[in-house]
Amino acid sequence: xxxxxxxxFADLAEGSISTIPLxxxxxxxxxxxxxxxxxxxxxxxxxxxxRGLKQNLVVIPAHFATGESQSTHEGGKGWEGHFEVIAGGxxxxxxxxxxxxxxxxxxxxxxxxxxxxxxxxxxSLSENLHRVAMNPADExxxxxxxxxxxxSDEVAVGICAKRFGVTVKHVKGRLRLATLxxxxxxxxxxxxxxxxxxxxxxxTEDHALQLSVYAAQQKAHWQPHNAASVRGALRGHSLSLDDxxxxxxxxxxxxxxxxxVETEMFMGTDGQERIMDLQLLAKLGQEKAQPxxxxxxxxxxxxxxxxxxxxxxxAKWPKAPAGMExxxxxxxxxxxxxxxxxxxxxxxxxxxxxAGIEKIGHFHTPKPRAPREGRDWxxxxxxxxxxxxxxxxxxxxAVYDVGKFTGTPFEGHAFWPGPxxxxxxxxxxxxxxxxxxxxxxxxxxxxxxxxxxxxxxIAEEAAATAAESQGQEKGA
Numbered sequence: 001x002x003x004x005x006x007x008x009f010a011d012l013a014e015g016s017i018s019t020i021p022l023x024x025x026x027x028x029x030x031x032x033x034x035x036x037x038x039x040x041x042x043x044x045x046x047x048x049x050x051r052g053l054k055q056n057l058v059v060i061p062a063h064f065a066t067g068e069s070q071s072t073h074e075g076g077k078g079w080e081g082h083f084e085v086i087a088g089g090x091x092x093x094x095x096x097x098x099x100x101x102x103x104x105x106x107x108x109x110x111x112x113x114x115x116x117x118x119x120x121x122x123x124s125l126s127e128n129l130h131r132v133a134m135n136p137a138d139e140x141x142x143x144x145x146x147x148x149x150x151x152s153d154e155v156a157v158g159i160c161a162k163r164f165g166v167t168v169k170h171v172k173g174r175l176r177l178a179t180l181x182x183x184x185x186x187x188x189x190x191x192x193x194x195x196x197x198x199x200x201x202x203x204t205e206d207h208a209l210q211l212s213v214y215a216a217q218q219k220a221h222w223q224p225h226n227a228a229s230v231r232g233a234l235r236g237h238s239l240s241l242d243d244x245x246x247x248x249x250x251x252x253x254x255x256x257x258x259x260x261v262e263t264e265m266f267m268g269t270d271g272q273e274r275i276m277d278l279q280l281l282a283k284l285g286q287e288k289a290q291p292x293x294x295x296x297x298x299x300x301x302x303x304x305x306x307x308x309x310x311x312x313x314x315a316k317w318p319k320a321p322a323g324m325e326x327x328x329x330x331x332x333x334x335x336x337x338x339x340x341x342x343x344x345x346x347x348x349x350x351x352x353x354x355a356g357i358e359k360i361g362h363f364h365t366p367k368p369r370a371p372r373e374g375r376d377w378x379x380x381x382x383x384x385x386x387x388x389x390x391x392x393x394x395x396x397x398a399v400y401d402v403g404k405f406t407g408t409p410f411e412g413h414a415f416w417p418g419p420x421x422x423x424x425x426x427x428x429x430x431x432x433x434x435x436x437x438x439x440x441x442x443x444x445x446x447x448x449x450x451x452x453x454x455x456x457x458i459a460e461e462a463a464a465t466a467a468e469s470q471g472q473e474k475g476a
Contacts, residue, residue: 017056018112019110019112020083021108022092022105022110025059025110027067027084027089028086028089040090041093043166045094045101045165046166047094047164047165049103051163055091056110056111057085058086058088058113058115059084060084060117061079061084061114061117062084063117067082095108138189140174140175140185143171143175144175144178154168176266181214184198184211193225199266204276206262209276213230213233231266237278238274238275239274240273244311244352244354245285245311248354248356253284257284259277259280293305297345297346297348301342304346306347306348306363307348308349311349315360317347321345325364327364344363347362390451390455391454393454394451397453399442415435424436
């Protein structure tokens, strides 16, 4: 950077680059950037303090009509030898900030290119209009390379943060983003996902988990790679240290068994540690809880006890012992007696707060139930199924001509939906397509009129199916 300041500033040639003392510069009203003119000046000041000014400013001779000087220049007198900054205003303000902090001399020689006043707006617009922002992926990678140059510890991160006028947290975030799974980082580089989505994926360091969620998001039909959706999916594969199962097992025991703990980033609770190996944690929880079950069951007055998998009331019950079923208060007239409990099997789960195990219910031997009289429930169920089938077929017959869609753009693309078809669902035969249910308004009388024909067709199809089955049996 030049160190000598020019002496006759009023006579500097236009189009030349000369050094001008900082205190002879001022912002210009001719700079086309009128919004966010002081954006992030503090970090830029730190960067200039660490690395120097790497790019000259563009200035024009000062004039009282446009110069934003804080000095008084009545009648245009006293403006000679001063210049307005029309390109590089943030750099100029950053250097002023360093002067205020007594880290830079007010007469610091600033390299400036001098432009004629009549081209000021054009020059300012050109600089701002043709500025291309760095691709985020390139920025992340650059931070990684620079930090590695200083080492790989906290000191190196701190040095990098200081040199670029950003926080240590900012640098750590960039380093985490630089270590995204290569496929996701490349998607960011190709603008297939945004920075917020990339941050969401960087919530975990687990590449396998990142790619698993990424593949699922690729198939999403609504806002794929939405940051909130990605974070939700990732959270489903980890637990905070406040979780009851984590408290029960203990972080030290989990880590000693080979478990992995990650420090959370970009998930809304940055710095929080999370448990990543959920299968290992569940295994350790079962192994610790199992010896507690039988003594607790005896203490509670039960025949024996079983352990559910999970935590609290949401835990998954084990299989019922032979001849027993789950006790449900709603179906019982009275609470079980002590004698009945002694013949029952208690079910325990790890307590929600992680303090130990807790009873979530029990299995008992049910009383023999007398068969219900007066109604054949199975026959009624089959009859209802048949009625539904007939009504469905009759409705199809009522709109048969419409349903074929012959001669329309729908021909070859329309299918009668299954019994429980959702309005929109993926085609089970080809995931590249979706099945969309269409409602057709048909007079109810027409459906009723088609029921007899529907009965006949259903009976013929059933007979044909039975005959085919018999033929296959004989052939076998």
